[in-house]
Amino acid sequence: MAKQKLINLDEYLVKPGKKIKLKSYSTSAKNKPLEKARGEELLARGIQELANLQDILYAHNEYSVLIVFQAMDAAGKDGTIKHLMSGLNPSGVKVSSFKTPSSTELDHDYIWRHYKELPARGEIGIFNRSHYENVLVTKVHPEYILNEKIPGITSVKDIKKAFWENRYAQIRRFEKNLAENGTIILKFFLNVSKDEQKKRFLDRIEDPKKNWKFSIADMNERAYWDQYQ
16 A cells, blocks of 8 residues: 655745745645544654653753644643643643733733643643734734723724734744843744534534533624634
């Protein structure tokens, strides 16, 4: 049997400065899906390699690793993180999930809650959603910005193009500072189609074991699909 080819990762890399539209990217790989046994074999091999790299990271105590996951709802962030965590030493890994900011978090700048969850040297941090929410969700729902109590921003009308350009620059500076001080940042966007999202939502409703995953808020957000693309 001919050996199945893996996907070409270069096709999914976004180079610095490149503008993209999500709808221009296919949500499925061009190659045929791997056979289950082959996929499980590669997953186990990858997990072992990650475990070895984690040992080196800890022993050197010079760098930290931040893995960022962003995605539309039901794209598989939790499942991906679960597989990733399965072979790592949990004492050296911290998973942080970022939902709606609390009142305490809103009393600080928007990056504060992410900064305090960053991994120490020798450790791995995993962000389930991230600081990018502050230029994604808030751009689709600019009224959320008003909760941040930013001086000079008293209505949605005050949130103009310059506001977003400044926020992009703030995020770039934040990440540049981390990188220059030893944090290796790996960013992943899990792309899912609108039809596949619908199937997964229905599955969550119909399968009692998955009911806990279903949220009316996720369904409401689906109405803004085009804006997120």
